[in-house]
Amino acid sequence: MVLPFKHEPFTDFNDETNRKEFEAALELVESELGKDYPLVINGEKVFTDDKLTSINPGNKEQVVGHVSQATKAHVDRAMESALEAFKTWRKMPAAARADVLFKAAAIVRRRKHEFSAWLVYDAGKPWSQADGDTAEGIDFLEYYGRQMLDIAGGKRLENRPNEHNAYFYQAMGPGVVIPPWNFAFAIVCGTAVAPIVAGNPVLLKPSEHTPVIAYKLVEVLEEAGLPKGVLNFIPGDPLEIGDYLVDHKDTHFVNFTGSRATGVRIMERAAKVQPGQKHLKRVVAEMGGKDTIIVDSDADLDLAADAIVNSAFGFSGQKCSACSRAIIHKDVYDEVLEKAIALTKELTIGDPAMENVYMAAVSNQKQFDKIRDYIEVGKNEGELVYGGETDDSKGYYVHPTIFKDVDPNARIMQEEIFGPVVAFAKAEDFDELLEIANNTEYGLTGAVISNNREHLEQARYDFHVGNLYFNRGCTAAIVGYQPFGGFKMSGTDSKAGGPDYLNHFLEAKVVSETY
Numbered sequence: 001m002v003l004p005f006k007h008e009p010f011t012d013f014n015d016e017t018n019r020k021e022f023e024a025a026l027e028l029v030e031s032e033l034g035k036d037y038p039l040v041i042n043g044e045k046v047f048t049d050d051k052l053t054s055i056n057p058g059n060k061e062q063v064v065g066h067v068s069q070a071t072k073a074h075v076d077r078a079m080e081s082a083l084e085a086f087k088t089w090r091k092m093p094a095a096a097r098a099d100v101l102f103k104a105a106a107i108v109r110r111r112k113h114e115f116s117a118w119l120v121y122d123a124g125k126p127w128s129q130a131d132g133d134t135a136e137g138i139d140f141l142e143y144y145g146r147q148m149l150d151i152a153g154g155k156r157l158e159n160r161p162n163e164h165n166a167y168f169y170q171a172m173g174p175g176v177v178i179p180p181w182n183f184a185f186a187i188v189c190g191t192a193v194a195p196i197v198a199g200n201p202v203l204l205k206p207s208e209h210t211p212v213i214a215y216k217l218v219e220v221l222e223e224a225g226l227p228k229g230v231l232n233f234i235p236g237d238p239l240e241i242g243d244y245l246v247d248h249k250d251t252h253f254v255n256f257t258g259s260r261a262t263g264v265r266i267m268e269r270a271a272k273v274q275p276g277q278k279h280l281k282r283v284v285a286e287m288g289g290k291d292t293i294i295v296d297s298d299a300d301l302d303l304a305a306d307a308i309v310n311s312a313f314g315f316s317g318q319k320c321s322a323c324s325r326a327i328i329h330k331d332v333y334d335e336v337l338e339k340a341i342a343l344t345k346e347l348t349i350g351d352p353a354m355e356n357v358y359m360a361a362v363s364n365q366k367q368f369d370k371i372r373d374y375i376e377v378g379k380n381e382g383e384l385v386y387g388g389e390t391d392d393s394k395g396y397y398v399h400p401t402i403f404k405d406v407d408p409n410a411r412i413m414q415e416e417i418f419g420p421v422v423a424f425a426k427a428e429d430f431d432e433l434l435e436i437a438n439n440t441e442y443g444l445t446g447a448v449i450s451n452n453r454e455h456l457e458q459a460r461y462d463f464h465v466g467n468l469y470f471n472r473g474c475t476a477a478i479v480g481y482q483p484f485g486g487f488k489m490s491g492t493d494s495k496a497g498g499p500d501y502l503n504h505f506l507e508a509k510v511v512s513e514t515y
């Protein structure tokens with residue numbers, strides 16, 4: 001009997017014992033940096049000469065690992081092994097498939113700080129953010145295992161005399177999983193294990209920025225008993241194998257999370273039927289955000305400032321859910337801005353491998369350059385009232401940055417920056433707060449800080465985002481509690497960590513028997 005789902009608790013780093021244990025995990029992982037990692041195809045470890053090097057974003061000199069890169073020929077081999085594995089994995093009882101996930105969750109839980117320490121080095125995550133990422137990965141394993149058990153029996157249909165009707169779900173076939181680097185354990189884990197537990201073998205192409213922690217997941221699933229060929233690990237240059245994976249005639253689905261540009265490209269390519277392809281491909285594409293917190297005239301202003309600062313600067317704003325727009329009622333604008341600046345001044349920034357800091361380096365040079373450029377753009381679009389400093393001499397450090405009096409149509413109000421930059425703007429009344437909140441092409445998360453029940457109810461239906469929060473920040477959805485996915489150009493609204501998620505990777509079948 002499986003216990004009810006409960007989300008994995010976060011570690012309290014004020015506790016001396018927890019801090020010591022985390023430091024020990026960092027030491028362990030540091031002693032393992034710089035190793036070589038293979039592809040995994042049909043359970044076989046394949047080392048290639050062409051390797052990508054993963055570095056610590058907080059300390060560019062430090063090599064986290066050298067990871068073999070797959071070619072198109074490797075993709076073909078991986079697909080063949082996935083097709084072979086599909087023959088048996090799809091018929092494995094749902095409970096047995098779920099057990100692999102439950103066992104993997106138990107393994108990761110026992111080695112939780114070690115996984116988080118890998119995230120500190122591979123993704124540059126501060127301790128608490130790394131801990132949250134690992135906890136979310138555990139949650140996905142526990143939640144999707146249970147969800148599979150729940151739907152394994154199918155749905156009830158009506159029966160007539162001498163006729164028995166059955167409605168059940170079956171796997172679709174092998175698919176491709178393409179995650180981003182920003183939740184380098186949780187999203188990799190969730191987007192891979194959901195189709196797997198549903199019975200579909202997977203080709204996993206991790207982000208080129210965080211391949212080592214992705215390999216650690218592959219090891220765990222193997223240890224948990226996943227049969228060979230069900231999870232093929234094929235890191236590689238997206239320019240070489242990205243389109244090839246999506247276009248492959250045997251790809252049945254693409255489970256993608258990443259930028260709008262890549263998601264749209266995948267959608268378009270996957271729609272084209274290739275020679276020899278005998279099915280339509282499904283695409284789950286969870287993409288970017290330009291997320292807004294609106295603050296009403298009647299609101300808890302300390303809560304508002306806290307929500308804005310933590311949603312904008314947690315993990316340096318590198319969350320699709322991050323608050324990059326704070327739209328404030330004119331009566332409380334100055335006060336909220338002042339409080340937000342005061343809170344931001346208290347944030348600590350540094351190398352996350354050295355101490356438990358609030359913010360660390362951003363992920364990579366491309367990210368750093370992009371954010372720095374947007375800060376320059378912002379200087380012409382509003383008034384820089386805090387931060388703006390950047391330094392990539394040792395790692396990719398960007399300080400938390402606040403602009404005020406920005407036109408809601410300005411570039412820094414419309415384009416996803418994916419860094420620690422938040423723009424403030426003023427609105428006349430609640431209608432205008434909502435109008436500005438909705439005036440982007442994205443629709444992922446948003447929050448309303450208000451004591452006015454009528455206004456909250458108005459926002460419930462008129463604030464067009466997939467994940468809307470009242471009187472809290474707009475980040476940190478929890479599996480099973482806030483299923484996650486966006487509207488508009490934020491994606492296909494897949495609601496990861498929610499009760500319908502596995503259906504994206506299943507076909508419903510009806511069998512009707514006459515007696």
Ligand SMILES: NC(=O)c1ccc[n+]([C@@H]2O[C@H](COP(=O)([O-])OP(=O)(O)OC[C@H]3O[C@@H](n4cnc5c(N)ncnc54)[C@H](O)[C@@H]3O)[C@@H](O)[C@H]2O)c1
Pocket residue numbers: 178179180181182183187205206207208238239241242243246257258259260261262263265266286287288289319320321416418444484485486490491
């Ligand atoms: N909506 C969500 O749930 C969610 C969650 C996390 C991140 N994101 C978004 O992800 C973005 C940041 O991640 P990123 O920088 O890794 O995004 P990205 O689009 O650059 O890369 C995402 C993945 O796609 C791969 N890729 C790149 N080009 C490809 C191609 N032509 N074909 C196939 N695969 C290709 C990359 O190698 C990577 O694995 C942000 O826009 C963020 O908002 C969204």
Ligand SMILES: N[C@@H](CCC=O)C(=O)O
Pocket residue numbers: 182183318319320321474475476477478484
């Ligand atoms: N699910 C995460 C965001 C994932 C994207 O980066 C959150 O709710 O903050």
